[in-house]
Amino acid sequence: MIQPTLEFKGERVLLLDQTLLPLQEITLEIVSAAQMWEAIKSLRVRGAPAIGVAAAFGLWLGVKDVADNATRGEFLAQLEATHAYLATSRPTAVNLFWALERVNAALRASSLQTVPELKNRTLEEALAIMAAERATSEAIGAFGLPLLHSATRVLTHCNAGSLATTGIGTALAPIYAALAVGQRIHVYADETRPLLQGARLTAWELQKAGITVTVITDNMAGSVLRDQRIDAVIVGCDRVAANGDFANKIGTYGLAILAAAHDIPFYVAAPFSTIDFATPDGDGIEIEQRDEKEVTHVGAIRTTPEGVSVHNPAFDVTPAKYVTAFITDRGVIRAPFLEGLKAAQP
Numbered sequence: 001m002i003q004p005t006l007e008f009k010g011e012r013v014l015l016l017d018q019t020l021l022p023l024q025e026i027t028l029e030i031v032s033a034a035q036m037w038e039a040i041k042s043l044r045v046r047g048a049p050a051i052g053v054a055a056a057f058g059l060w061l062g063v064k065d066v067a068d069n070a071t072r073g074e075f076l077a078q079l080e081a082t083h084a085y086l087a088t089s090r091p092t093a094v095n096l097f098w099a100l101e102r103v104n105a106a107l108r109a110s111s112l113q114t115v116p117e118l119k120n121r122t123l124e125e126a127l128a129i130m131a132a133e134r135a136t137s138e139a140i141g142a143f144g145l146p147l148l149h150s151a152t153r154v155l156t157h158c159n160a161g162s163l164a165t166t167g168i169g170t171a172l173a174p175i176y177a178a179l180a181v182g183q184r185i186h187v188y189a190d191e192t193r194p195l196l197q198g199a200r201l202t203a204w205e206l207q208k209a210g211i212t213v214t215v216i217t218d219n220m221a222g223s224v225l226r227d228q229r230i231d232a233v234i235v236g237c238d239r240v241a242a243n244g245d246f247a248n249k250i251g252t253y254g255l256a257i258l259a260a261a262h263d264i265p266f267y268v269a270a271p272f273s274t275i276d277f278a279t280p281d282g283d284g285i286e287i288e289q290r291d292e293k294e295v296t297h298v299g300a301i302r303t304t305p306e307g308v309s310v311h312n313p314a315f316d317v318t319p320a321k322y323v324t325a326f327i328t329d330r331g332v333i334r335a336p337f338l339e340g341l342k343a344a345q346p
Contacts (some may be wrong), residue, residue: 003027005050005163006057008127013057017044018163022204033062033082040089040096043195047164048238048274049133052095056126058086059103063122068115075118079107091286092247092315093238094276099129130166136271137167139329144174144234144269147325147332148185151178151231155188155224158249159201160236160269170236170269172202174327179211186212188230192249193218194294194312218251225262233259234267234327240275244320244337245282250313256322265324272328275341282317290314 003025007014013030019042020026028044030036036058039045045054062082066075083100090096103125112118148154160171168176178185187206192198199215206213216224224230233255237248246268259266279285292310296302304310326333326341333340 004166005047006045006053006130006166008057008130013054013061015039015045015054016163018046018201019044021163021200030057031061033058033085036061037086037089040086046197047160047170048093048095048236049136049165049167049170049271050163051090051093052099052273053126053130053133053166055086055089055096056099056103056129059083059100060119060122060126062086064119066115066119070115072113072115072118075115076108079104079122090288092288093274095238095271095273098273102129133165133271134167136273136329137162137165137169137173140170140269140271140327141168141173141177143329143332144267144327145177145181147265147267147327148174148178148232148234149183151185153186153188153228153230155190155221155230155233155255156202157190157198157218157221157233157235157252157255158192159197159205161202161205163201163205164236170271170327171234171267172206173269174234175206175211176209179209184212186214188214188216188224188228190218190221190251190255191215192251197249221255222258222261225258225264230262230264232265232267234269237268237270237274238315239279239285240268240270240326240341241279241281241285242275242277242338242341243281244323244326244335244341245285245317246270246320246323247282247285247287247315247317250316253316253318256318260322266322267325267327268323269327272330272344272346275328277342277345282319285315285317287316288314 015028017026106125161169189198189202237246240246296304330344
């Protein structure tokens with residue numbers, strides 16, 4: 001078993017620092033909203049569902065030290081300020097904003113008046129979001145398992161497993177569900193440049209779970225799809241637009257095109273909280289631009305010439321036409337996605 005991505009123990013928020021994996025397994029104690037902001041921004045915690053849970057606890061960290069004799073209005077003002085602050089950490093994963101808004105709305109809708117009561121309610125909502133995300137992972141695994149009932153080889157990109165959630169994952173949830181019923185699936189993991197989430201994280205957690213995993217470089221995907229009899233491609237995502245366009249780790253778009261060219265099913269696994277009905281299509285998804293050093297360096301070693309310009313988007317947008325189906329906690333949704341996603345809304 002691997003360490004949980006995020007835990008709440010004895011009034012402490014504990015995070016597994018994913019920037020150090022697989023070489024070191026270090027758990028961080030997060031005690032302030034500022035520390036949580038840094039952990040989200042620097043990818044110490046990552047994956048859309050896990051980011052949402054972390055943000056919810058970040059809100060609690062931001063209000064837990066409000067004076068007990070303060071007014072309800074003063075408490076809510078601090079809650080709002082912490083909400084706005086945490087929302088600046090990363091722009092693409094919609095779960096971040098969903099979780100912040102859920103906690104904020106719950107507190108504003110409550111009739112509680114005293115600060116101790118409001119603090120407890122904030123923590124209760126964060127804990128509820130964490131528990132819900134765990135249940136969501138299990139549901140995604142259960143709904144996705146039949147799609148992989150005869151699969152022996154599956155290709156994935158980036159990391160959408162237990163490290164990206166507080167449960168068994170999104171894209172990897174059906175893989176873990178298959179393992180639980182004795183089905184053995186060989187997973188091919190794109191290394192996922194430039195931060196190697198596939199090579200560092202997906203390979204690490206699958207190996208820990210006893211699942212056969214082979215790491216490939218991103219530019220090997222076409223060859224592997226052609227030569228290795230891949231049965232399906234399954235990925236997670238950070239935001240789904242209303243029409244089914246979706247944003248995921250950079251390189252997903254090209255992989256979807258390759259899967260279509262080889263007539264291989266391309267599945268996207270996501271909790272319903274990742275679907276953004278306020279964004280009509282992929283053109284409205286903001287793509288995070290990250291530090292050029294992620295491309296110019298490997299660790300502390302520079303691998304490109306000084307002065308070379310760098311383009312480093314963290315995500316790309318894949319058009320809905322390349323998606324075979326979305327695997328959600330509310331079931332498998334197929335095209336037309338605009339109608340199907342709306343019909344599945346809670």
